[in-house]
Amino acid sequence: MSVADRVRERLATEEGSRVLGIRSDLLDRLVKTIRLDLRAKIGFTIVVLFGLSAVFAPMLAPHDPMAQAFGMLQSPNPSSANPLGTDSFGRDLLSRLMYGARISLAVGLGAVTFGALVGILIGLFAGYYGGWLDDLLMRAVDVMWAFPWLLIAIILVAIFGQGFWNVMFAVGFAYIDDFARLARGEVLSVREEEYTLAAESIGLSDTEIIFEEVFPNTVAPLIVQFTVFTARAILAESTLSFLGLGVKPTTPTWGALLGQGRGFITQAWWISIIPGIAIMITVLGINLFGDALRDAFDVKETET
Amino acid sequence: MTPRTPTQGSTREEPLLEVENLRTSFPTDRGDVTAVDGISFGVDTGEIFGIVGESGSGKSVTALSILGLAADGEVEADAIRFRGEELSTREMSAVRGGEISMIFQDPMSSLNPVMTVGEQIAEVVRHHGEVGESTGILSELRRKYVTGTSDSSRSWQRAVELLDTVGIPDPEQRANEYPHQLSGGMKQRVMIAQALAGDPSLIIADEPTTALDVTIEAQILNELFELRDEFGVSIVLITHDLAVVRETCDRVAVMYAGELMETARTETLFDEPTHPYTKGLLRSIPRVDDDREWLNAIDGTVPDPFNRPSGCPFRDRCDAAFELCSEPLDRYDATGTDHEVRCHLQHDAVDIDDGEPVVEGSLHSRLDGTETEPLDERSGVVEPGGERQ
Numbered sequence: 269m270s271v272a273d274r275v276r277e278r279l280a281t282e283e284g285s286r287v288l289g290i291r292s293d294l295l296d297r298l299v300k301t302i303r304l305d306l307r308a309k310i311g312f313t314i315v316v317l318f319g320l321s322a323v324f325a326p327m328l329a330p331h332d333p334m335a336q337a338f339g340m341l342q343s344p345n346p347s348s349a350n351p352l353g354t355d356s357f358g359r360d361l362l363s364r365l366m367y368g369a370r371i372s373l374a375v376g377l378g379a380v381t382f383g384a385l386v387g388i389l390i391g392l393f394a395g396y397y398g399g400w401l402d403d404l405l406m407r408a409v410d411v412m413w414a415f416p417w418l419l420i421a422i423i424l425v426a427i428f429g430q431g432f433w434n435v436m437f438a439v440g441f442a443y444i445d446d447f448a449r450l451a452r453g454e455v456l457s458v459r460e461e462e463y464t465l466a467a468e469s470i471g472l473s474d475t476e477i478i479f480e481e482v483f484p485n486t487v488a489p490l491i492v493q494f495t496v497f498t499a500r501a502i503l504a505e506s507t508l509s510f511l512g513l514g515v516k517p518t519t520p521t522w523g524a525l526l527g528q529g530r531g532f533i534t535q536a537w538w539i540s541i542i543p544g545i546a547i548m549i550t551v552l553g554i555n556l557f558g559d560a561l562r563d564a565f566d567v568k569e570t571e572t
Numbered sequence: 573m574t575p576r577t578p579t580q581g582s583t584r585e586e587p588l589l590e591v592e593n594l595r596t597s598f599p600t601d602r603g604d605v606t607a608v609d610g611i612s613f614g615v616d617t618g619e620i621f622g623i624v625g626e627s628g629s630g631k632s633v634t635a636l637s638i639l640g641l642a643a644d645g646e647v648e649a650d651a652i653r654f655r656g657e658e659l660s661t662r663e664m665s666a667v668r669g670g671e672i673s674m675i676f677q678d679p680m681s682s683l684n685p686v687m688t689v690g691e692q693i694a695e696v697v698r699h700h701g702e703v704g705e706s707t708g709i710l711s712e713l714r715r716k717y718v719t720g721t722s723d724s725s726r727s728w729q730r731a732v733e734l735l736d737t738v739g740i741p742d743p744e745q746r747a748n749e750y751p752h753q754l755s756g757g758m759k760q761r762v763m764i765a766q767a768l769a770g771d772p773s774l775i776i777a778d779e780p781t782t783a784l785d786v787t788i789e790a791q792i793l794n795e796l797f798e799l800r801d802e803f804g805v806s807i808v809l810i811t812h813d814l815a816v817v818r819e820t821c822d823r824v825a826v827m828y829a830g831e832l833m834e835t836a837r838t839e840t841l842f843d844e845p846t847h848p849y850t851k852g853l854l855r856s857i858p859r860v861d862d863d864r865e866w867l868n869a870i871d872g873t874v875p876d877p878f879n880r881p882s883g884c885p886f887r888d889r890c891d892a893a894f895e896l897c898s899e900p901l902d903r904y905d906a907t908g909t910d911h912e913v914r915c916h917l918q919h920d921a922v923d924i925d926d927g928e929p930v931v932e933g934s935l936h937s938r939l940d941g942t943e944t945e946p947l948d949e950r951s952g953v954v955e956p957g958g959e960r961q
Contacts, residue, residue: 286720470769471665
């Protein structure tokens with residue numbers, strides 16, 4: 269019926285149970301979730317649209333984001349040349365927005381991935397082993413939690429300097445504690461489940477049980493957390509850029525665009541409002557998409 | 573299933589599994605709770621050995637202790653021998669799921685809900701069989717949750733074969749389903765298939781039919797029977813259901829408050845129960861053909877684990893209790909071979925440990941109320957007045 273179906277048929281192997289090497293029931297569930305749920309559809313569309321425009325910005329952007337046009341300073345007029353107007357240097361806002369998406373989305377995703385990796389590892393081990401290891405790790409996490417994220421990020425950027433990777437780690441660092449806490453809580457309940465004992469009885473080692481049995485059972489809430497925090501990380505990057513501690517002052521990122529427009533808010537509102545709207549829509553889309561992902565990963569929710 | 577080397581000659585001499593003086597206690601805030609208190613038994617090759625007892629009598633803890641899975645418990649034993657060899661903790665974890673496997677009580681919660689049942693069996697095959705497929709964490713994660721084990725791989729084929737063996741119809745299809753898509757009986761069959769996947773010689777089944785209805789129970793028990801007959805697997809069947817014991821077990825041990833009160837061949841136990849507790853248990857089985865208003869329950873409750881009576885744990889509920897019951901128990905032979913009883917009523921029989929009667933003369937007369945002579949004067953074992961109230 270749809271393109272997805274036809275693609276699936278084309279790609280399905282002889283066994284008919286795998287698509288591109290992925291078990292087809294997993295993909296089916298994802299496709300079904302997106303197809304059946306309007307919110308999931310909206311989220312998916314937004315994520316794909318923004319993702320594609322970020323990836324293909326160099327090809328899609330109508331102008332060079334750095335090219336100044338002094339005849340077009342602060343032009344609000346939507347025109348075929350500048351659909352979203354220009355900024356105070358006459359640079360095309362749409363192009364800057366598209367290029368900005370590259371940094372903002374990359375920093376957002378990268379930061380949360382970093383925070384999730386470290387945090388989930390801490391949470392898994394602390395929750396599974398308990399005892400002194402749990403105390404040690406979780407007290408360390410408590411210490412991190414006691415500091416406001418912005419303060420930590422500012423300190424880290426101040427120490428290590430600006431730049432894409434530094435900003436990413438600085439933002440991601442602040443999320444370690446949240447992921448650790450959530451993962452640990454989930455592990456505590458999964459650890460008491462009988463199938464964990466059963467896994468032990470079939471001869472799996474602790475490490476194998478942690479990663480192969482316990483972790484997959486904690487994934488659902490972590491996915492939701494991941495998407496919520498991706499949205500937050502984009503905001504965090506914007507905040508840092510707004511404060512001038514972002515990637516690089518000249519690089520267009522959404523936060524930087526917003527910050528640059530601040531001075532002209534009375535004369536040219538669109539310079540800061542439009543990036544703001546972009547951030548808002550992205551955050552919304554990612555959250556909706558995250559809910560859909562969570563449903564798709566929950567094998568029990570396919571009884572429809 | 574690969575053929576197993578049958579034990580030649582009399583199997584009585586070297587049991588497949590031998591447990592000697594197993595003790596398991598759990599430290600709690602209120603002090604240690606002894607869940608298993610010095611039990612000993614042996615399981616022969618191809619035998620179905622029943623452990624029967626009330627809830628909380630320590631049956632499951634026994635099973636977990638043998639396998640080294642009693643997480644917070646402190647397990648001590650003079651010896652746990654498998655095939656005549658003592659297994660270290662490390663060796664035991666290698667044997668677990670392979671040579672010795674376990675079937676859990678509740679099939680609803682013992683299967684990983686996010687993995688297809690085929691994967692859960694194939695994973696055991698990979699860990700314990702010689703299929704030459706990697707069990708690295710990354711490849712296992714990929715196989716189990718993303719790509720699925722390839723249909724052409726040996727572990728998957730074996731998984732499907734095992735599902736067929738345990739009587740699951742349409743196994744190719746079923747292997748790709750998640751636990752919640754199967755019925756309780758099906759899930760228990762999957763558990764059995766999983767237990768078989770490592771080619772075990774001993775399966776410890778912890779109340780495998782408790783969570784199932786009676787029809788399914790019969791099927792599952794049949795399945796266990798067939799396993800024994802077909803593959804010569806020994807089975808330790810833990811249950812609280814005497815009917816199940818009678819139908820399936822070759823030998824049976826009655827457990828009470830962490831101790832084995834009586835161990836005997838099944839027929840012997842049902843025909844000539846010797847321990848008052850066993851007698852009480854058998855009396856309490858309701859029968860279809862009687863018109864009693866009341867069931868013959870055993871009075872009283874299981875002793876408080878924090879405040880266990882000295883000596884025999886059953887003495888507070890026992891009609892036949894007398895002064896000697898507060899003394900530590902020994903094992904006694906009852907009606908000939910293969911019948912052990914831990915009860916002071918038997919102490920005039922021969923003590924297994926040193927072959928000598930502990931106290932001369934029969935004490936059975938006391939039970940009849942004919943004995944009036946204070947016990948302490950005769951044996952010097954018990955304080956005047958005794959502790960028995």
